[in-house]
Amino acid sequence: MHHPLCNVIEPRFERLFIADSYANRRGKGTHRAIDRLQHFAQRHRYVLRADIVKHFPSIDHQVLHAILARVVPEADLMALIDRIIASGAGVLDEEYATVYFPGDDLLAACRPRGLPIGNLTSQFWSNCYLHPFDQFVTRELRWAAYLRYVDDFALFSDSKRELWAWKRAIVERLARLRLTIHEGPAQVVPVENGIPWLGFVVFPGYRRVxxxxxxxxxxxxxxxxxxxxxxxxxxxxxxxxxxxxxxxxxxxxxxxxxxxxxxxxxxxxxxxxxxxxxxx
Structure with missing residues (x-):
């Protein structure tokens, strides 16, 4: 069921995804993401690298439904999608610590959330879920030196002040998706310090494991x-x-x-x- 469904809806989203999203997409992958990160590191002085806290356990079913429904108008397809999404409710509850966002009431803790990490649809829907965030960075912040791999992302600039301002904007925008970042590691640092990325530490001129x-x-x-x-x-x-x-x-x-x-x-x-x- 998962493969045929992805075959139907994936092309619709693929046309919308940004080029610098590298996970679970044809012609992308970890090696290209590493190459692209180093490309940016060679052209900018500073980097803000961050990752999302418990990404798959945090994916909110209501938010995901709204994102998918914008591109999938067919009622029968959305009914099937909703059944698959609902099957993941509570699967990763033990990994999720309840977070309250602006406007929440006490019932927010009961919102269905979570996707099984290994499912093909979960991997694809992860990209769909963060697509509005990618668009925010590239269109609203109007910055091209950005890339993402699943829940890891990095922005580059020659201005530390600019990156700190973007971090604040990013935290606010991710809250709309009911997501948070690990605040401690999300620092603005010189690219010469090395960038932890997909199991490597990437420098402008070389890489280490x-x-x-x-x-x-x-x-x-x-x-x-x-x-x-x-x-x-x-x-x-x-x-x-x-x-x-x-x-x-x-x-x-x-x-x-x-x-x-x-x-x-x-x-x-x-x-x-x-x-x-x-x-x-």
């Missing part, structure tokens, strides 16, 4: 190697896991890091010009 991500990958690859040596998985499965990690971290300056990780796991690096595999 976050240390936490390296530790996690090392642990996972070690487990896969143990499974292979114990005969629980095939070499092809081990090789696929290694290649997936290599292809991801290649987005940063990681040749030395990969050698270090593989040496600790008793792997031998294959030359860079080859497929990027490693052998036990």
């Amino acid at each position: 976050k240390a936490r991500k390296v530790r996690g990958a090392t642990s996972r690859l070690s487990g896969r190697l143990d499974d292979y040596l114990a005969g629980h998985i095939s070499f092809a499965e081990l090789d696929a896991s290694v290649k997936a990690w290599v292809n991801h971290v290649r987005q940063a300056d990681t040749w030395g890091l990969r050698r270090h990780v593989f040496a600790g796991l008793r792997f031998t690096m294959v030359p860079e010009k080859s497929t990027g595999a490693a052998r036990p």
Whole structure:
């Protein structure tokens, strides 16, 4: 049901989405989002990077319905959409702390909210839900140096004062969608400090993998190697896991890091010009 529904309504929204929204869209993805962030970092002095608090648990069903209904006028399609949305009510309640917004009464805590994170429709509707916010930044703030990946977004400028003013405007606009940002990390900083972004720290001239991500990958690859040596998985499965990690971290300056990780796991690096595999 989810795939056919997305096939029908996705093209309608795709025509409306901004170019610099990179999650769950054909021809986009994490690597292009990283490239684009670095592109902006090379052209501006300061960045405001922020992320939304508990995005999927916070998605308000009434707000989402209103956004979708503007583009989907068919009553039968909206009835189906409403049933799917309603099925997610309460699924992530344990992850959501009630937030009251201007104009709320005590019944606001009872508003249906939340989308299952893994569903195809949830991923698509996440983009639809934040589409009005994207339009606010690019049209009302009239600023092009902006990009978003799911609930992470960044704005660039040569003026710190401008970015601080935009932050206040952003917080107010997100409140209309019943969303908040993590205030602590949402600071205006020089791009030379490095920008945490999708598992990397991006600088104007180079990129690094976050240390936490390296530790996690090392642990996972070690487990896969143990499974292979114990005969629980095939070499092809081990090789696929290694290649997936290599292809991801290649987005940063990681040749030395990969050698270090593989040496600790008793792997031998294959030359860079080859497929990027490693052998036990």
